[in-house]
Amino acid sequence: MAIESEILSYYDQGLEHERLTAQPALELIRTQVLLKRFLPTAPARVLDVGGGSGVYASWLTDQGYDVDLLDPVPLHLEQARALGVRARSGDARRLQEADDSYDAVLLLGPLYHLVDRADRIRALTEAGRVVRPGGPVIAAAISRYASFFEGFFRNYVDHPGFTAAMREDLTSGLHLNPSKAPERFTTAHFHTRDELAGELTEAGLTVQTVLPVEGMLNWAPGIADRLADPAQRELILALLAETETDPALTGATSHLLAVARAA
Numbered sequence: 001m002a003i004e005s006e007i008l009s010y011y012d013q014g015l016e017h018e019r020l021t022a023q024p025a026l027e028l029i030r031t032q033v034l035l036k037r038f039l040p041t042a043p044a045r046v047l048d049v050g051g052g053s054g055v056y057a058s059w060l061t062d063q064g065y066d067v068d069l070l071d072p073v074p075l076h077l078e079q080a081r082a083l084g085v086r087a088r089s090g091d092a093r094r095l096q097e098a099d100d101s102y103d104a105v106l107l108l109g110p111l112y113h114l115v116d117r118a119d120r121i122r123a124l125t126e127a128g129r130v131v132r133p134g135g136p137v138i139a140a141a142i143s144r145y146a147s148f149f150e151g152f153f154r155n156y157v158d159h160p161g162f163t164a165a166m167r168e169d170l171t172s173g174l175h176l177n178p179s180k181a182p183e184r185f186t187t188a189h190f191h192t193r194d195e196l197a198g199e200l201t202e203a204g205l206t207v208q209t210v211l212p213v214e215g216m217l218n219w220a221p222g223i224a225d226r227l228a229d230p231a232q233r234e235l236i237l238a239l240l241a242e243t244e245t246d247p248a249l250t251g252a253t254s255h256l257l258a259v260a261r262a263a
Contacts, residue, residue: 010185012075014075026217029237031056039065045065049107052079053075056106061085070088107123112189115189120189128205131262138259139257142188147165150254159183169190197210209245212257215249
């Protein structure tokens with residue numbers, strides 16, 4: 001897969017693996033909870049498209065799943081293989097896998113960086129092609145409002161250029177970082193809930209649900225310490241589950257997770 005040099009440079013820093021694993025990360029924990037809910041039981045075959053450094057693939061392998069990981073970043077493939085994951089280079093828009101060859105397909109990263117809508121539809125269509133009829137396609141997206149909340153919580157709005165970028169995120173979803181400011185991620189598209197659902201539908205998939213991953217608790221003071229406490233973690237996850245279907249709260253999150261089914 002041809003990947004933009006700016007995006008490749010960002011991931012070549014190795015930040016993605018550390019971001020999820022250095023401390024209790026609500027994104028990781030909650031995504032695992034949702035995957036347990038919507039994936040077929042092990043030892044189902046799972047294709048992890050854009051699976052990064054293998055954090056989810058290695059966890060699923062430990063759960064008894066038969067997992068293949070695809071990613072365009074060489075460093076990610078090295079990291080995933082070091083975790084014992086079967087990993088190879090691949091392009092979400094042009095999968096080499098056969099029709100109906102997997103029980104479930106994950107896209108927990110590709111939609112971030114496919115800034116052209118046609119490319120996102122193509123990636124989702126490919127996922128629907130390789131998953132077995134009725135199987136889940138589970139796709140993550142960055143929320144349109146992520147920069148808005150993150151910017152004020154971490155005082156990034158005081159950094160030169162951040163406010164203009166944040167307004168563009170809110171208006172069009174196109175997120176750019178030409179100055180490579182470390183707090184502003186890299187080239188990406190930020191979704192609304194309805195936009196994500198619409199793209200899945202256009203790709204020929206039946207949308208089951210679109211849920212917030214972290215919700216507003218991602219920006220709660222001391223959230224990492226609370227997640228490290230078993231009782232507090234249980235409370236956090238329970239409250240997120242109880243409020244996840246409230247449409248008034250869906251977009252108030254860093255990440256969205258959509259679950260759709262192939263025909």
